[in-house]
Amino acid sequence: MxxxxxxxxxxxxxxxxxxxxxxxxxxxxxxxxxxxxxxxxxxxxxxxxSKEELFLGVIAHGVGSAVDPLLDELFASAGDAPETVLRRFGERYLVVTLAPDAIAMKRLIIAQMSDPELARRFWELGPRRYLDALEKYMVAATGAGRLDVDDPKLAAQQLAALYDAETSSGGLFAGGQTFTREYITRIVTYAVRAFLRMYGSR
Known part of the structure; x- marks a missing residue:
């Protein structure tokens, strides 16, 4: 045995x-x-x-070890000042997801998206968990009086888009591009400012 x-x-x-x-x-x-x-x-x-199960296992392992602690900390910080929380989270999240190995893996995943079942399972492992965690934070922070969000799902999608606005295409399609910590800090600062103009507590 x-x-x-x-x-x-x-x-x-x-x-x-x-x-x-x-x-x-x-x-x-x-x-x-x-x-x-x-x-x-x-x-x-x-x-x-199967090879597919192993490939998904590799993705889940990478996401879990790198991102899960950030998502847990985000929800636990719902009562703190949103500007501090969202800047800290955004910077740490982008440092992880814009690392060269992470970008290379993302390209590899995208190459397999013609398989609808694999695409669906990847969505469940990565992007959906990320958006669900942001949505959960929106609900908790609004309940704590820190944000004023009436549609948490939409707000989560908008914040994710703001974080990714200057990096998603460049990271995937600009071969060899690197993102410095200073660059990440700058784009996250602007993303959080824009988000709080829409959803900061009144």
Whole structure:
């Protein structure tokens, strides 16, 4: 009987992530990953039933380790001054999501969006959780008298768009572009100012 371990799962995810980045999704096989992990394909399939499941596992692992703590902290700070909270969150979030490896992974994901089921599951793993966390913050901060938001879902989408306004296209399509901490601070400052003009407490 094979015993699954968390350490082995972590190794598989890390190794698979590197392989997908180097070879692309189509160019990466389960046999290639098994060889890199130094395990049998049967062992690999014991952890992940298919290449698609492994690819989604790589995405979920990256999102969870990097972004989940930020989302938890955001909601916990609903009673604090929104300008401070949203600037801190925006800067930390963009530092993570605009890192070169994160942008490369985003390009890899977009290349697979012709598969509607994969696109849907990626949406559930990443963007939806991000928007849901922002919406949850809008509700809590409005309840605490810190914001004046009557449509939390719309406000969450607008804030996300403001954060991404100067970076989304550049990060994906301008090869080699880097985003300095100073640049991120500037765009987040303007994004939060614009948001609070619409939704700051009256």
């Amino acid at each position: 094979r015993v699954r371990t968390e350490a082995k799962r972590e190794l598989i995810l890390k190794t698979a992530g590197t392989a997908f980045m180097e070879l692309g999704y189509e160019g990466t096989s389960m046999a290639e990953i098994a060889a890199r992990v130094d395990c049998s394909k049967a062992t690999l399939y014991g952890y992940f039933a």
